[in-house]
Amino acid sequence: MLDRTLLRRDPEAVRRSLHRRGQDEAAVERLVELDRVAREAQTRSDALKAEKNVLSGSIAKAANKKAAAAELRPKLASLDEQIAAVDAEGAAANAEIDERIQQLPNLLADSVPDGTDESANVTVRTWGSPPAFPFEPKPHWELGEALGVLDFERARKLAGSRFAVLTGDGARLSRALIAFFLDRAHRAGYREVVPPFIVNRETMWSTGQLTKFSDDMFHLSDWDFFLVPTAEVPLTALHRDEILDGAMLPIQYTAYTPCFRKEAGAAGKDTRGLIRQHQFEKVEMVWLSPPEYSFEALERLTRDAERLLEELELPFRTISLCGGDTGFNAAMTYDLEVWLPSQGLYREISSCSNCTDFQARRANIRFRREPKAKPEFVHTLNGSGLAVGRTLVAVMENYQQADGTIRVPDALVPYLGGQTVIGR
RNA sequence: GGAGAGAUGGCCGAGCGGCUGAAGGCAACGGUUUGCUAAACCGUCCUACGGGGUCAACUCGUAGCGAGGGUUCGAAUCCCUCUCUCUCCGCCA
Numbered sequence: 001m002l003d004r005t006l007l008r009r010d011p012e013a014v015r016r017s018l019h020r021r022g023q024d025e026a027a028v029e030r031l032v033e034l035d036r037v038a039r040e041a042q043t044r045s046d047a048l049k050a051e052k053n054v055l056s057g058s059i060a061k062a063a064n065k066k067a068a069a070a071e072l073r074p075k076l077a078s079l080d081e082q083i084a085a086v087d088a089e090g091a092a093a094n095a096e097i098d099e100r101i102q103q104l105p106n107l108l109a110d111s112v113p114d115g116t117d118e119s120a121n122v123t124v125r126t127w128g129s130p131p132a133f134p135f136e137p138k139p140h141w142e143l144g145e146a147l148g149v150l151d152f153e154r155a156r157k158l159a160g161s162r163f164a165v166l167t168g169d170g171a172r173l174s175r176a177l178i179a180f181f182l183d184r185a186h187r188a189g190y191r192e193v194v195p196p197f198i199v200n201r202e203t204m205w206s207t208g209q210l211t212k213f214s215d216d217m218f219h220l221s222d223w224d225f226f227l228v229p230t231a232e233v234p235l236t237a238l239h240r241d242e243i244l245d246g247a248m249l250p251i252q253y254t255a256y257t258p259c260f261r262k263e264a265g266a267a268g269k270d271t272r273g274l275i276r277q278h279q280f281e282k283v284e285m286v287w288l289s290p291p292e293y294s295f296e297a298l299e300r301l302t303r304d305a306e307r308l309l310e311e312l313e314l315p316f317r318t319i320s321l322c323g324g325d326t327g328f329n330a331a332m333t334y335d336l337e338v339w340l341p342s343q344g345l346y347r348e349i350s351s352c353s354n355c356t357d358f359q360a361r362r363a364n365i366r367f368r369r370e371p372k373a374k375p376e377f378v379h380t381l382n383g384s385g386l387a388v389g390r391t392l393v394a395v396m397e398n399y400q401q402a403d404g405t406i407r408v409p410d411a412l413v414p415y416l417g418g419q420t421v422i423g424r
Numbered sequence: 425g426g427a428g429a430g431a432u433g434g435c436c437g438a439g440c441g442g443c444u445g446a447a448g449g450c451a452a453c454g455g456u457u458u459g460c461u462a463a464a465c466c467g468u469c470c471u472a473c474g475g476g477g478u479c480a481a482c483u484c485g486u487a488g489c490g491a492g493g494g495u496u497c498g499a500a501u502c503c504c505u506c507u508c509u510c511u512c513c514g515c516c517a
Contacts (some may be wrong), residue, residue, distance in 0.1 A: 042474050046486040053486090056498045060442040069497050076497050372453065372469090 001362045002104050002206070004097070007031050017107045020323035022116040031100055034093045041090030045083060052079045058310035104360040108323050109295070109332040115322030121335075122322070127306065128315030130339045131398055137344035138404070140396040141273035146404050147424060162263065162278045164389075169301060169400070169422045173395070173408075174281070177388050178256050179310060181283035185385055188304045189253035190285055195234030197257055198225045203237045206363035208329040208355075218260045218278075223347040227260035231284035232382040236355075237363050239288065243375045244367040250297060251288040254385065256281065274389045275347070287381040288365065291357065294379035295332070298354040301383045302334045305350045308386055310410040314394050315339040317346055331356040336386075336393040349390045352383030 009015055011032050015025045055072050062068035113122045130398070144150025149170025156164040166174050182192060204210045204226045209217065218227040228234060235253045259282050274280075285304060289297045302318065309316045321333040330353035337346035357377040360366070366375035399407045407421040413420055 039474065042486080045473065049487085050485055052497085057443075061499055065442085065497090138515065355514095 001102055001358060002107065003357075003361065004035065004101065006107075007101070008035055010370070013107065016106070018104070019295045019321075020108050020112070020114060021105060021325040021326065023105070027100055027104065031097060034097045034100075038090050038093035038097060040297050041086050041093065045086045045090060048079055048083045048086065052076060052083070055079075078165050104328075106331050106355060108326060109354070109356075111295075111320075112326060112332050113320055113322040117322035118322075118325050120322035121325055122320045123317050124279055124320050124334070125306075126315075127310060127317070127337075131341065133341065133400075135402045137341040137397060137400060139273060140393045143396050143400055143404060144273075145405070147422060149173070149422065152273075159278075162276065164274055164277060165238060166392075169393070169416075169419075172416060173412070173422065174388055174392055176412045177386075177391050177395075178281065178283060179415050180412060181385055181388075182254060182256055183284065183309055184311070185254035185285055185304070188252075190252040191201040193235060193238070193255040195228075195231065195238070195255055195257065197228050197234075199228055199234055199237070200225055203240065206240050207233045207236045207359050208362055209233060216262050218262060228257060229261050230259050230382075230384075231255040231257040231282060232286060234289075235284060236359055236365075236380050236382060237285040239365045240363045242365060244365070244369045244378065245292065246369040246373075249288060249290050249367055249378065250293060253286045254283060255286075256283045258283065274393050277389060280390075283385050283388065285383050285385045287379075288360075288367075289379045289381060290367070290369075291376065291379050294356060294381060297381055298332065298334070298352060298381075301381055302336070302352040305336055305383050305385045309336065309338060309349070312391070312395065312409045313411075314391075314398055314409075316349070327351075327353065329353065329355045329358055329359070334383075338390065339398065340394060341397045341400075344388065347390065347394075349394065350384040350386050353381060355380045355382070369404055 002014065007028065011028050018025045018028065029044040055076060059065055059068045059072065113120055115121070123305050129409050139151065141150060145152070147169070149166060149168050151167055155165045158165065186192060198220070201210070201224050204217065209229060217229050220226070234257075235255055238253065239251075255415050259280050260278060261280075263276055263278060284302060287294075287297045287301060299347070306316070306318060314334055316338045319337060321330075321335060326333050333353040336350035336352070338349040339345075340347045343372060356379050359380045360377040363380075365378050367378050368375055395409060395412075396406050399409060401407060403423075405421050406421050408416055408422060
């Protein structure tokens with residue numbers, strides 16, 4: 001959520017950001033006007049209430065309170081009427097402001113590339129190069145079904161489409177990745193967390209997932225709870241409504257969780273297999289940072305994610321998302337895209353964002369620099385480190401061998417008890 | 425799921441319907457005293473929003489005692505609803 005006073009002080013900055021995101025700027029003008037109306041109403045209301053308080057006070061001091069009250073009753077009744085009318089005016093304006101301001105996305109960082117769609121994204125780094133296969137590389141679902149480690153048929157029976165069952169070495173490889181990711185995060189200074197996988201509405205709202213336009217989350221029908229769409233939600237909201245000691249910052253958290261998303265929309269051929277699922281698993285990394293450090297933190301967070309791919313020796317590139325492609329909460333985002341031989345393209349495997357104070361304002365996460373200092377909002381950052389299913393896909397496809405078996409990346413061998421090949 | 429107790433400022437804890445932003449204590453901060461520490465004494469010490477302002481260290485106003493309603497000229501104090509926390513019993517991993 002944007003700062004209301006920002007709209008008053010610098011509406012032009014908000015307009016510019018919306019424009020760069022390719023969104024309608026008209027909302028800004030309306031908000032500025034509503035803000036003016038609301039403030040004017042408050043000023044009048046406060047003055048009327050002050051007048052009423054003075055009269056009430058005079059009754060308290062009167063010798064004969066009953067008589068004093070009777071005498072002032074008409075005057076007070078008239079004030080009550082006026083107050084009610086002015087307050088209604090102010091409340092209406094405030095309600096509309098709340099409604100509208102919640103729908104404005106975060107202010108883009110200056111360094112975000114211009115552009116309205118993904119074609120304008122900028123590649124900032126490329127690591128490794130796509131492997132040359134002396135045979136036609138197979139897609140992961142073919143490899144997985146042949147090896148008996150991926151089972152989409154039975155997943156359909158158990159749950160439906162867009163679910164998968166991992167068995168045998170598929171399940172073990174998945175678990176190895178999770179352990180590998182968490183170990184590396186631990187080394188990089190992240191504190192490991194096992195959060196609830198189901199959260200309440202306030203939590204979901206506080207991290208900006210619940211807006212008018214998003215209904216990608218699974219909502220329990222009999223309770224007002226949501227299945228987490230990403231560990232970003234519980235990790236970021238962990239310190240909701242708290243004032244942290246500035247000396248504790250930055251705070252780094254990591255968690256492994258399942259993630260649940262409706263992923264409404266057409267099932268295309270590029271979403272075949274494990275790429276796009278209603279349930280997937282992810283290790284997430286979250287930072288709570290002092291404002292002045294958050295963009296440096298974004299670089300570190302992104303590097304932490306990149307190193308995982310480097311250790312796994314999976315070719316990838318890092319791209320800086322342009323304004324039109326940057327998410328609602330983010331001021332700036334780097335996506336990591338891993339090479340998928342079967343599709344012959346780079347595919348998103350991690351997304352690292354600096355949400356600045358946008359989530360912190362909603363979630364009311366603040367800190368004090370000094371014991372007596374005024375509380376300030378922290379900056380929140382989140383990034384995948386990494387998406388487990390997609391990493392599994394990348395490993396299977398990049399490490400496949402002519403006979404359909406899969407070599408285990410060196411970094412994962414210890415996590416598979418020394419096993420170096422996934423075969424039949 | 426059943427029964428009971430409670431919710432006041434950073435913490436503890438008072439509070440008769442009117443001068444209570446809220447006694448008192450602790451903690452914290454500034455100062456005096458002190459060889460150092462401790463103690464003692466004095467002072468400061470909530471937040472949000474709005475108005476005025478040399479926009480900052482100022483000032484005025486409004487609101488806030490779990491949340492939301494109601495009664496009243498006036499509510500922390502009376503009434504209603506809700507939420508949450510704690511304890512005991514049951515059930516379970």
